[in-house]
Amino acid sequence: MAETLKLSLYDTMTREKREFVPTDPKRVTMYCCGPTVYSYAHIGNARAAVAADVLFRVLRHIYGEDHVEYARNITDIDDKIIVAAKEQGIDISEITTKFAKIYNDDLAALGCLMPTYQPHATEHMDDMVAMIEKLIVDGYAYESEGHVFFDVTKYDDYGKLSGNTLDQLKQGARVGEAEYARKKNAADFVLWKPSKEDDPSWDAPFGAGRPGWHIECSAMIKKTLTSEKYGETIDIHCGGQDLKFPHHENEIAQSNCAHNAPLANYWVHNGFLQMDAEKMSKSLGNVKLIHELLETWDGEVLRFALLSGQYRGELDWTDSLLKQAKNTLDGWYRILEQEGLEFISGNEPEDISLEAPVLSNRANCFLNYLCDDLNTVNVISELSQLKQNLSNGYDNGFDGSSPRIIPFSLKRKWNLLRSFVGTANLLGLLQKDPEEWFRGKAQEGGLTDAEIDGLIADRAQARADKDWGRSDEIRDVFANENIILEDGADGTTWRRG
């Protein structure tokens, strides 16, 4: 455990950056609202998952891999799923199983670790029913025409997370007539509702039906992350900023009332991706699916692009951003290619030369940036500077008044490389072999690796004959395939642009 590191997180509830202090450093808990699995996830969904993944990785680094428990749910019962199942004439489980797998595969391509737990809503009906029952018995929820609603007036702090008050919410309320008639207050939200005849249904003391959207998270948090021993409060709850209201507000209300304890000590919300100065959203139809993007870009490029903005801010999602991400990663992978993975992953070299004074303490500051509310941007900046030094082969800095250039000793180079790669790995980057990275995936209908090698051999002969016309002709063939040749001292290598 790295005890000297102090992580600070911006807490939406208190609207300030606070030092993170877990309830128990031996068991740090975090929950992230996962997807409703009825179609492909988009890159905005990925941003939330990647932000949570970085947090997960940092927590694991600080407290130890075995001391962090991360739960991310799968919502596998929902109106949209039912609609999709009807349209396709299949059971909802076929749809949810398929898209849950795709979601996990897509995130894996983006370098996300699997959460410790991935609870499914349909596997926790008992827990939801039990919690709803308790809320009814304790007077926080009421039944009405087969529905169960949470009475928001029974929870004094309702609206605290999003900065709303009940009066303000009434003004903005857009509630259908039928629904309004069933409720005591417009802002009351549904915990349980009757299912239509053919729809999936579960038995409950208050009538057969299915749960509202919010109750599953409260019930699954209780089930997977809390216990009598540790109490009902988890350390961190995260998700997209749109979930602040109503989803998280409602989770807070129902969990507080059911357990008489806060749901989470820290609330972490990520900002939205922008598409042409407008938020990416399913209702606007301007979404980019992770699945589609992976056809063109390496998952690491997508991850890098997501990490190039601080997680709380808006981030413009453009081709230019992706191109920049790729170019930068190319530069980083060049270091691996240049130094060789054997050297980097080998033992610390013996070095008989005098150790040069170290002017840069760059290698030590990565984690401090990361611990400052997950400032991945500064980490990337520092890594880029370190990459520059590694590429040059020397430190630069000031010794008193005069600038100095100090070539690396082998030992120092090795240590800096380890720091460079280790930090990138902590961010979930530089996970590939450089050769694999540069050659990329063969495009459909493009040249095969064997054909490429053949043409390169032809060109080598032409160059030996000083037949520059033929040589350039072959280069043009490659250029049309978006393949770039590099004539080095040891022969010609190639990569996909």
Add this chain to the structure above:
RNA sequence: GGUACCAUGGCGGAGUGGUGACGCUCUGGAUUGCAAAUCCAGCCACCCCGGUUCGAUUCCGGGUGGUACCUCCA
């Protein structure tokens, strides 16, 4: 109507009460048969108006602009 966040160079995006992060792009040079890669050099910014201060991009007030939430959404 209510609430929240944001405003930095061609683009992305940090940070700071006083020497203009960093990346990408671009320009010039070195190198190369030509390239690529690499190296060197260079260009370019802190929304507006007040206030505090010796000094503000950074603090305070006002304005303007942008985005989001109050409805399924990461």
